[in-house]
Amino acid sequence: MTRNFDLNLLKVFEAMVEHRSVHGASRALWMTPEAVCDALTRLRHELGDPLFIAGESGLVPTSRAMELSPELLSGMKHIRRGLKPRHFTTGAMKRTFRLAVSDDIAFLLGSVVQKAIGASPLACFEVHHMPGIAPLRALHSGRLDVVLGRDLCADGGGVLRSARLCVEEEILVARRGHPLGGGLVSELQLAAYPRAAIARGCEGGPVGRQELSAARFPPVLVDSYTLLPALLAATDLVAAMPRSAAEVALRAGCISPIHCELPPRSSPIDMVWHVRSEGDPCMNWLLDELGRIGGSAGAHDPSEHHGSPQGEIA
Template identity: 30%
Template sequence: MSLKRVDLNLFRVFEAIMQSRSVSGASKDLGVTASAVSHALARLRLAVGDDLFVYGEDGMVPTPRALAIAPAIREGLGRIEDAIVARPFVPAEAARTFRIAASEYGTSEVLTGLIARLARSAPQIELCIFPYSRLDVVQQLDEGRLDLVVGWFADLPERVRRMPLLTDHEALVVRRGHPLAGRPVTREALFAYPFVVVELLGAGDQALGGFVDDRGVWRRVWIDRLLMEADADGAPVAHVAVSLPHYASVGDILARTDMVATLPERVARRLVAAGAHAALDMPHAPLEATVEAIWHQRAERDGGLQWLLGELAETVRAEAKA
């Protein structure tokens, strides 16, 4: 395929379909008829030699070829737009939606403060928060359907940038009046009771050391050193009675049973402060996990997203001092 023979507007149609996953949605975004979008797609299919999109249950599904060329097309269109329209990003005047994937923890501990901050300084900015629990969030980041992902990560590929936000530790929590409350706790004593485990992706046995590989991005799915080391030396193994993809119900479960839960310390503190739960002494050094924001390298030239990252970092710093 030679670019000399391809109308560059066809790539705008490609990007619009990639974002909306429908011909009608693309036509609305571009301000043209659905027939014009279909005709443009037919021309691009002929030029590329691939179907690019096929019909599926949820709309137009991109082919492997479409997914492969999408990042380059998006970057190329972005550079053209930057070259033609060099306008500064003015937060107080900007009307933009940022799409962020975050866990329940990331939303409550990181994004809530950001939302309050933006409500004052950039009232027309919208944050659309998607579940971190989906196994395709990195694909959405690659495709430009997400701007940021907030979570716990280990190894990252070169195309992904990262910014540490805050560090948390694991804590053991039981109901108030639990037989283990108020006394030294050994691992053997803990394992006499069933556990509640929060696995953010519901990945179960697929997690290695608490992480799962999502397109080269290693995402933490649970924070629990006991479970990682339980059978490493032939010691007793914890019985996991309940596995959940969120923290919201853990407190109620603990209050009604003698189960034990390992939670991030910030979550544990709120439960204990409410009066119905107690924190146990750890029988080992607590596991430490850093919450980070990650984004695609192409956003390095996105003034709006770079501003948002700065606001996010400042929010975390301000709340740490409070």
């Protein structure tokens, strides 16, 4: 091994041990497969061993690689630990957080933003409306830090992480004084009135109870929950809205709940982030705060972080 050994090659070795493939390592390191192959060639030359050879289920570490692995991986952990800030305080948090959300769950952000601003005047937030961007690609490129949405699916090649924040019920709503108000409504009664729903491709829609599909009228489609209250207030339309989104309009008094004999539908709220964020203490703070807010929001059901990616969200 030469005296000017490139320590960056150890990151490639670490990724190859974990993923046992060039493509897996390239996704984890955010490098091209060609760059990983080049680094692996240099590493083999430096250490005088093939290190990884073809096997039945991918590349298999040689005995030399297995011998080196514990010491090298332990060394990488020590280096990362040594580079972490010793004393992280929110008061010194100088960071711009970039998030994408659907408008119906923006309620999750309010207390987090307020807490960050109160703790550190240097903390900034950029909040994007999710239908206007491609969240998966934005997470990969680093243009976004976190995506919040309903039942998110992300096939991130092993570099995206996700967590279920909560599960939220939908409620039926209509204008104040609507003929369906004031009592328990049957499916047949409900089908007699026109409905409003979120258009497919917007906010993960269409969103609405299954019974609304039996309505006698074609639905009025909108692309945002923020448009629904004003539309409902001036018509006889009925809509299903997530409880958190409906409560704002209910408090304003422009719409009222409709009580239906059929059980409400529930939808999960997830957050997705890139694995590179996990070394950032500011990002760890944000993820913890979002998880805490999600777990305490009404009739929500938080669960543990789960690292296995799901299907695409773009």
